Amino acid sequence: ELKVEQNPLFLSMQEGKNYTIYCNYSTTSDRLYWYRQDPGKSLESLFVLLSNGAVKQEGRLMASLDTKARLSTLHITAAVHDLSATYFCAVDGAPRSIADSWGKFQFGAGTQVVVTP
Amino acid sequence: NAGVTQTPKFRVLKTGQSMTLLCAQDMNHEYMYWYRQDPGMGLRLIHYSVGEGTTAKGEVPDGYNVSRLKKQNFLLGLESAAPSQTSVYFCASRGETYEQYFGPGTRLTVT
Numbered sequence: 001e002l003k004v005e006q007n008p009l010f011l012s013m014q015e016g017k018n019y020t021i022y023c024n025y026s027t028t029s030d031r032l033y034w035y036r037q038d039p040g041k042s043l044e045s046l047f048v049l050l051s052n053g054a055v056k057q058e059g060r061l062m063a064s065l066d067t068k069a070r071l072s073t074l075h076i077t078a079a080v081h082d083l084s085a086t087y088f089c090a091v092d093g094a095p096r097s098i099a100d101s102w103g104k105f106q107f108g109a110g111t112q113v114v115v116t117p
Numbered sequence: 118n119a120g121v122t123q124t125p126k127f128r129v130l131k132t133g134q135s136m137t138l139l140c141a142q143d144m145n146h147e148y149m150y151w152y153r154q155d156p157g158m159g160l161r162l163i164h165y166s167v168g169e170g171t172t173a174k175g176e177v178p179d180g181y182n183v184s185r186l187k188k189q190n191f192l193l194g195l196e197s198a199a200p201s202q203t204s205v206y207f208c209a210s211r212g213e214t215y216e217q218y219f220g221p222g223t224r225l226t227v228t
Contacts, residue, residue: 031215042207043160043219050215088159092215104175105150105217109159 002027002093006108013079013115021074021111023089031092032065032072036085037110043088047074079115086110119143123208123220130198130227138193138223140208146218148211149191151175151183153204154222160207166191198227 003026013019023032034046047056049065049072056063060083062075072089088111093104121142130136140149147168152160152175162175164183172183180202182194191210195202208220 033215033217035217042221043209043217045216045218048214048216090160090217104165104173105162106176107152107160107162109157 002029002091002104002106004089004091004106004108006087006089006111008111009109010112011114013076013083013113015080015115015117016078019076019079019113021076021087021089021113023072023074023108025070025072025091025106027070027091027093028067029070029091029093030065030067033090033092033105034063034072034074035088035090037088038085046087076113081115081117084113084115086112121208121210121218121220123206123223125223126221127224128226130195130225132199132227134198135194135196136198136225137195138206138208138225140191140193140210140220141189142191142210142218143189144210144212144218145188146210146212147188149185150209150211150217151181151191151193152207152209153177153202154207155204163193163206200227203227 005024032049035043047063052067054065060077065072090107150165151163166172166185169188206223209217211217
């Protein structure tokens with residue numbers, strides 16, 4: 001069974017400081033995704049990581065993937081209030097047999113980020 | 118290009134009633150998904166489809182049925198609604214770039 005664990009589940013950030021959110025998963029997969037969700041809204045795709053060692057950056061956010069450690073990190077540099085949201089990682093469940101197919105997603109529980117002055 | 122749309126946006130049902138949620142995408146995506154989101158539990162996959170005419174169970178399929186008769190539509194049915202199905206339901210689709218695009222959500226309350 002594919003399990004995805006995020007930590008921390010809640011992160012209070014001070015503006016200007018750096019923080020990291022961790023995403024561990026339990027099975028072989030080289031496809032990992034990060035999403036952002038604002039309260040009462042839908043999910044917005046942030047990053048798609050498709051191979052070991054993949055690193056992507058957008059503004060103050062940087063995501064990386066280590067498939068051997070089954071770990072992805074989302075690093076926030078110099079936090080600002082606009083980054084307050086809930087961040088989810090998700091993993092594409094690799095097929096276990098020929099009859100299976102790619103497509104089964106498993107999300108982490110989410111990390112609620114609050115940035116304060 | 119509307120992306121992923123969901124109807125309805127809100128619905129209140131009484132226990133035992135049935136309903137169908139419609140998801141439509143105009144991006145010609147093969148993969149489509151139905152999730153439910155409950156406080157503190159993230160998103161849980163209900164059912165998914167890897168192409169027209171195919172569906173598969175996700176993590177929490179009990180009490181739901183789905184159909185994908187046309188590539189652009191993915192329907193989620195509740196045959197006999199229960200209070201435990203009160204949730205926010207999201208549909209998503211995915212193409213060859215692997216990125217998932219989410220609909221705006223349907224807020225369902227079962228009393």
